[in-house]
Amino acid sequence: MPADPSTPPGLASIDAVTATLASVGYIATRPIATAVYLAHHLRKPVLIEGPAGVGKTDLAVSIAKSLQHALIRLQCYEGLDDSRALYEWKYGKQLLYTQILKEKIGHLIGDSDTLEGAFGKLAGFQDLFFSREFLQPRPLLQAMEQQGGSVLLIDEIDKSEESFEALLLEVLADYQVTIPEIGTISAQVPPLVILTSNNTRELGDALKRRCLHLHIGYPDAVLEQKVLRARVPGLPEALLAQLVAFIQLLRVQNIRKPPSMAESVDWARTLLLLHADALDEALVRDTLNVLLKRETDIQEVQGTLGQLTQAAVQAAAVPAARTPA
């Protein structure tokens, strides 16, 4: 293991990563912890793909929280450009300053007789107006400027246009931003960069090659129970087992948008609020809209709800050994 003084103790080993994330309630699987560990030590961004609601964004938030780093978030959308992602000149401030300094400038220029002389003097001031003073840093530049380390989350990169990926390449490969008027700003402490994608479009190879790639899928029963135990404390164990069994069953039904981790957490909270201690068909029917967000999906399972509930209750009752208490 390389002795890197800038490594926070939370990233010192893969097990340390798992433990650190667990301390803020994020249950990381081995691949997730490995990816975070390697991202820090290889200084590479991580691209996370997977269905919505499995904890992609949450991973970045949890890392920032557990390491007490600043989280800088860039939400991507169609039409996102460099003035929203990198930096912008504070035009208003520039204008205001010119207005205020007008007389001063007039005074300075006044003593030169020729046009060339005045122009020469004015040229000297131009740099003043394009200095750090008038620079509005946007997320990517902000992340470069953090002194104490940061987590840069570039969320839903697939929503942006392909041209925006090209803009990211310099930032992701060298951790630096080039501003023509000022120069190149390099990161003091390279941020931990996390990109997420829901795969609505295929990302470019150039971007993929610069990133480590992590795929987070739907959790299995054991993992889901662990996560729910961490996220929804106070949930009765018996109900937890039934609930997870039901959701696992639901995911293999013929539905458009299977419930993901976010929905199971919501459902668990709902059931906790309702003081339920076992699943039954009526309860499931009443709260199904927490799990399924599409009308067609709800209709699809309406008919078999009784069977599903029963199967889940049975499955939860039999393999008690499956859940390591």
Add this chain to the structure above:
Amino acid sequence: MARDLGLPGIDSQLAGFVRALRAAGAEASVAEAIDAARAVQLVGYADRETLKSSLSVALAKSEEEKAICDEVFELYFRVPERGQDAEQKAEGQGQGGDTPPAPRTGDDEVDALLDMAEQQAAGDPGAMAAAMQRAGQKAGVDDIRFQSQTAYLTRQLLEAMGIRKLEQQQQQLEAGAEGEEGAQGSAGSALRQTLAAARARLQRQARAHVEQRFALFGKPATEAFMAEVAVQRPLGRMSPADMDRMKTAVARMAKRLAQRHSHRRRITLRGQLDLRRTIRANAGHDGVPVTLHFKHKRVDKPRIVAVCDVSGSVAAHVRFLLLFLYALQGTVADLRAFAFSNRLRDVGPPLETLPFDDAMNLILKEVGGGSTDYGQAWQDLYDQHWQLIDGRTTVLVLGDGRSNMTNPRLDLFGELAARAKRVVWLSPEGEGRWGTGDSALLQYRPFCTHLGHAATAADLERAIDEALSAYG
């Protein structure tokens, strides 16, 4: 566990893995291999699960590649087999105390082989695995292409390990034993047994090694080669095995097409200021034009209307055309697909809801079988779906134009051609047969932007590529 295989040169191990990965169809670039090497330096080979997820994170860049990566990992970093009698031996030792030291020949090289075989038998396969790895490289085992090479390469591998000397010793002993029965006593026969056991063990391990290398390097290469051949094979003459192969091949071709045609939705017309948007954007700047907006040319998303003849002779081609088009659906093109033999039917719904094979069978059952009537198909298109055809539409017709002497309705087809952006007609028949018998293809020809012979999957790819290239 693959705990410390004792192999010298970590990187040849990793390089082999990357090579196997590429052979299996995942694209791992040099840069990614370097990342993987740095990752392995960090995490080491000690923990198998960690190694697996590290390699997967660094080398595989999509869900499919992850699956390939995991599969190759299991094969490549296979847990070396423990000697079969390791446990028996351990038991024997427990009961009988120390076993006497195994007899040796006095020849260093042969003794080294005997040592290895015994270690492997005792449950420590490290030394033998390492030696086999080295010898395998010398014998060129990684270049294996066909299963029939297994026996030959196994022998080559054993010779590279120096088994010949062992065999010579064995023969000498045999000869000696026949000559003077019993004179050499039990020492000779014990040595003979040791040699025979070691040789059998080496042979078994060598064969296992070669078979593993075939699974890693040979099989994927053979599969890729067969798929390449299948792409060039006439679609009408496909064996069921080819059909399966084609599905993956077509998926790959479609991905290639999608990559080529998916970007460039907007082209900036440099120099032409978009005055309206510029004024709007700079209203906050007191009208001083600080940010400039330029005019764009919006590139149309390709819209394809596929009209497919599903009579017997063309059915196989239709299957592949639709497989192709549906792989591009959404990402590249807006697609509407119709099938007919006499009446036209919208086949979009079954293709979107059912698995592809089921949908295809349903379509062929419901639509196929009637007597072909192109005129009626145009009439149905005109009556029901005319609003789909406009200046942005490419109409893709797949059929042989054999219309059973019915009215080809050239008037409607002409109108269709005038209304659409392009009409591309693909015929499964060769040019020599156009217009023979009941084929009305030559009558349709003047209206088509392009009329071509599409016999193989490669032809289909080219035709779709051309159709998409007409946009932007």
